Amino acid sequence: MRPDLLVRLMPFAIAFGVACAWSGGAGWLGLGPGNLTVQLRLTRRRGTLLIPAGADDAWFQAAFYVLNGPLEEGFFRGLVQGGIGITFVPPVGLVIATSAYVLYHRLGRWTWPETLATALVGVPLGLAFWLLPGPPSLLGVSVAHIAATCGFLGPGPYLLRKLKLV
Numbered sequence: 105m106r107p108d109l110l111v112r113l114m115p116f117a118i119a120f121g122v123a124c125a126w127s128g129g130a131g132w133l134g135l136g137p138g139n140l141t142v143q144l145r146l147t148r149r150r151g152t153l154l155i156p157a158g159a160d161d162a163w164f165q166a167a168f169y170v171l172n173g174p175l176e177e178g179f180f181r182g183l184v185q186g187g188i189g190i191t192f193v194p195p196v197g198l199v200i201a202t203s204a205y206v207l208y209h210r211l212g213r214w215t216w217p218e219t220l221a222t223a224l225v226g227v228p229l230g231l232a233f234w235l236l237p238g239p240p241s242l243l244g245v246s247v248a249h250i251a252a253t254c255g256f257l258g259p260g261p262y263l264l265r266k267l268k269l270v
Contacts, residue, residue: 116176120175131240133183134186135242136239138244155262205230206220
């Protein structure tokens with residue numbers, strides 16, 4: 105996870121922070137709550153199931169995903185999709201941001217099938233960020249991102265093992 109912090113998450117945090125400061129927290133970045141009623145309704149399967157060594161490892165991974173999800177969404181949805189969408193038109197922002205989001209997973213040494221599978225989450229979250237009623241919001245897409253990641257990595261497989269389902 106250390107390489108993820110330095111190579112992926114730190115640059116996202118810096119870029120998003122600079123954009124927030126530069127734009128004065130513009131609405132297209134998704135910093136507002138949006139329509140909370142709709143947001144709260146939104147609430148990767150690898151070739152092998154990677155199960156954490158124990159409860160401490162599962163909780164550590166969950167904490168990492170709580171940090172990772174909003175940072176990825178802030179960068180790809182808020183900065184890239186919101187910024188390109190406001191500069192050109194929203195569909196262009198959706199296509200570029202979602203394509204970049206999917207392809208960026210190759211930096212984590214994911215296989216091509218795993219990388220392309222991220223589109224199963226990236227496309228709906230990009231559409232939700234753009235099309236849900238109210239101003240764009242990172243809240244719902246971040247919660248959904250965290251839930252999906254915890255379901256398929258770390259805590260999810262750990263719980264399945266504890267329940268003797270795998």
